Every structure is written in structure tokens, then in C-alpha cells.
Amino acid sequence: LMESEFFGHRKGAFTGATQDHTGLFQSADGGTLFLDEVADLPLPMQVKLLRAIQERAIKPVGGTRETPVDVRILSATHHDLEKAVREGRFRQDLYYRLNVIELKVPPLRNRRGDIARLATRILRRISEQWQTGDLELAPDALAALEGHSFPGNVRELENVLERAATLCEGPLIHADNVDLPANGLGTEPATDAGSDSPADTTRDEKDRALDDQLAAQERQAIATALQQTGGNRTAAARLLGLSFRQLRYRLKKLGIE
Structure with a gap:
């Protein structure tokens, strides 16, 4: 199915393939294909991706001929790809094919000056999607956001702003609309190399069960x-x-x- 998503398939290639399907490479022909979290690709798919990049051609699942494609590849990952190569989890040849120009994006906590511009862009998109009036951050709300460490980076900022846009009653979002976890300025997300204790695991299971029950009631x-x-x-x-x-x-x- 992943190969079909990338390269497409022909009708009858597998159970459920009731018609031809155009994959991402063909859809992006003449443009750009963005591969997010590329390090998570399984090794067999890495081989097929490498061949598509090298040959500039793809073969749909169930197809007999290769189709030329002209695609610019942008890929992203939060993993250390060099370490993944050393550990055998990522192909070295694919790494060098992808790593022509490397852009390292610092975590959001290290570029707090970007928060205001990102928030403006995100709120504009929310306003368009929800078909509401323009939404803006009050100074106290911006200060609260800039004081947060954002271990979840931009995705966490998007989530916080969506929730704030829901809770505010007018076009201006104030600090009391911004629901942030209690991890203040400069704090790093906690990491634990060990496994969860039985008590922690039981507590997590109970919390998930309660969340599921509340969601069902809602x-x-x-x-x-x-x-x-x-x-x-x-x-x-x-x-x-x-x-x-x-x-x-x-x-x-x-x-x-």
C-alpha cells in the first residue's frame, strides 16, 4: 500500500485495486514532493525510493513499464539520520542522495522571535478555515506563548492556538484563553531512558480509559x-x-x- 501511495498502481494489481491510481511521484511531476519523517520509512521502501530518485522514473504496482518523472525532493525528519545509518536503520546511499543541501531548523524554544509571526500565520489560516473574522493575539497572550518551551514545536503551537480560538469570545485572544502546560521558559522536555513503572503504566491506562469514556459521552x-x-x-x-x-x-x- 505504501508503494502504491508513492508510485501508484494499475487496476487489478492487488485486492481492492478496482481502478488505476496515480501516486505521489506522478502527481508531483514537474514540481516538488515533500517527504515528512523520511527516517520512518521501512528499509524495503527505502530501496524503492532510492531507485526512483536515481533513475528519475517510477513503475506503478502491477505495471510493466517505467514512467519518467521530474520531481524535486524535499525531506524532513526529527531523527539523527547519521546515527540511523550507523545503526543500519537507514540506507547510507539513500542518505547521500537526499542530503544534498541540508537545512537544520532549530526547535521553537530556540527561536522565540518567530512565535509572533508563526502565530499570525496560523490564526489567519484558522480564520479562513472556520470562516470567522480575523483573530489576533493580545500582548499578554503573546507574552505567555513566548514564555513557553514548546516541546512539541510548531505542531504544539498550532494546537494551542486552535484551542485558544475556540475559547475566546471575540477576535482578540487573551492570556486566559491560552491553555499551556506548566513548563516555563527554557525548560526541556523530560526524557527517561528506562521503562515505565507498573504504577505509571496503570495510571496511564486509567487516564486513557477515562478520556475515552468522556469523549464517548461528549x-x-x-x-x-x-x-x-x-x-x-x-x-x-x-x-x-x-x-x-x-x-x-x-x-x-x-x-x-
Whole structure:
């Protein structure tokens, strides 16, 4: 399936292949293909990726002929690829094919000056996707963000801003709308080389079970409200005591269409 995603397949190539499928390489022909977390590719797929890059051609699954492609490759990973090569988890030849020009992006905690610009860009996208008015950060909210270490980097910033956009009632996001974990300025994410203790594992399992139970109850409450209002989300939000923005956030979070 991964090979099909990259290179496409022909109808009948495997069970479920009911029609021809164009892969990512062909879709990106003449442009750029971005491979995120490339270090996580299994070794057999690394071989096929190397061949596609070297030969500038791909063969769809079930196909008999190679198709030329002209694709610029951008790849990213949070792993140490040199270490992965030494440990045999990443092919050395593929590493050198990909590592023509290397750009090292520092973690967000080391470039706090970028937070304001990133936040502006993210909030603009949220406003467009949610079809709301422009959203802005108040000075106290920006100060709170710049004082956070962001162990989850830009993805964590996106998550924090989505939640803040849901909780704020107007176009201006204040510090009390920004829900941040208690890991202050400059703190590093904790690492532990050892395994979890039985008590920690049990506690985590209980927490997950509780989260699942609460999510199920919330999903049922929303479904009931939508059923009572004939699918009218504005009325359902009013029935649940939520703003329309808050309801939309919960629908997205719970995967309710």
C-alpha cells in the first residue's frame, strides 16, 4: 500500500485495486514532493525510493513499464539520520542522495522571535478555515506563548492556538484563553531512558480509559443535540450551551462530520 501511495498502481494489481491510481511521484511531476519523517520509512521502501530518485522514473504496482518523472525532493525528519545509518536503520546511499543541501531548523524554544509571526500565520489560516473574522493575539497572550518551551514545536503551537480560538469570545485572544502546560521558559522536555513503572503504566491506562469514556459521552451529547435540532449546528450549540465556534472545534476533535 505504501508503494502504491508513492508510485501508484494499475487496476487489478492487488485486492481492492478496482481502478488505476496515480501516486505521489506522478502527481508531483514537474514540481516538488515533500517527504515528512523520511527516517520512518521501512528499509524495503527505502530501496524503492532510492531507485526512483536515481533513475528519475517510477513503475506503478502491477505495471510493466517505467514512467519518467521530474520531481524535486524535499525531506524532513526529527531523527539523527547519521546515527540511523550507523545503526543500519537507514540506507547510507539513500542518505547521500537526499542530503544534498541540508537545512537544520532549530526547535521553537530556540527561536522565540518567530512565535509572533508563526502565530499570525496560523490564526489567519484558522480564520479562513472556520470562516470567522480575523483573530489576533493580545500582548499578554503573546507574552505567555513566548514564555513557553514548546516541546512539541510548531505542531504544539498550532494546537494551542486552535484551542485558544475556540475559547475566546471575540477576535482578540487573551492570556486566559491560552491553555499551556506548566513548563516555563527554557525548560526541556523530560526524557527517561528506562521503562515505565507498573504504577505509571496503570495510571496511564486509567487516564486513557477515562478520556475515552468522556469523549464517548461528549460525542453522544452532541449527536443527541444535532438529532433534536434536525442537524442545525447553530441550534445544537445553543442547546448545549456552547458557542458555534466551540461546537465546531469539538466536532473536529471528535471526528464528527
